[in-house]
Amino acid sequence: MASPSxxxxxxxxxxxxxxxxxxxxxxxxxDGRNLTKPQRRLVAKLVAELGHLPLAAVRQAHLVxxxxxxxPNVTNATRNRLCRNAESLRVFVSRSSQRNxxxxxx
Numbered sequence: 001m002a003s004p005s006x007x008x009x010x011x012x013x014x015x016x017x018x019x020x021x022x023x024x025x026x027x028x029x030x031d032g033r034n035l036t037k038p039q040r041r042l043v044a045k046l047v048a049e050l051g052h053l054p055l056a057a058v059r060q061a062h063l064v065x066x067x068x069x070x071x072p073n074v075t076n077a078t079r080n081r082l083c084r085n086a087e088s089l090r091v092f093v094s095r096s097s098q099r100n101x102x103x104x105x106x
Contacts (some may be wrong), residue, residue: 022058023051025093032096039085045070046086058090 026047030040049066050058063086067079 019054019056020093021051022053022055022090023047025055026051026089028096029089029092032092042082042085043089046089055090055093060087063087 026043030043035043046063046066049070050062053062060083063083064079066086067082071079071082
C-alpha cells in the first residue's frame with residue numbers, strides 16, 4: 001500500500017492557507033503512487049487545468065470539461081478513461097487525508 005506521506009506534506013503546507021487544492025493533491029498522488037510516464041503527463045496536464053480548484057470542489061463535470069479541452073480530437077471512450085484516472089487521483093487524496101486526520105485525532 002502506498003504511503004500517504006505526500007498527503008501529510010501537502011496538507012501541512014496548505015492547512016494555514018485554506019483547503020487542499022487539486023495541485024497539492026496531485027503532488028501527493030504522484031509521490032504516493034508508482035505512476036508511468038503517460039500517467040505523470042496526464043496528471044501534469046490536469047494540474048494545469050484544475051490545479052487552482054479546491055480538491056473537494058472538483059466534480060465529474062470539471063474532469064469531463066478538462067478532458068475535452070485537453071484532448072479535443074479523441075473518442076469519448078478515451079475521455080472516459082482520462083476521467084477515471086483523474087477521479088482515482090481525487091479519491092486517493094481524499095481517503096488519504098481522511099486517514100491522516102483520524103490518525104492525528106483531528
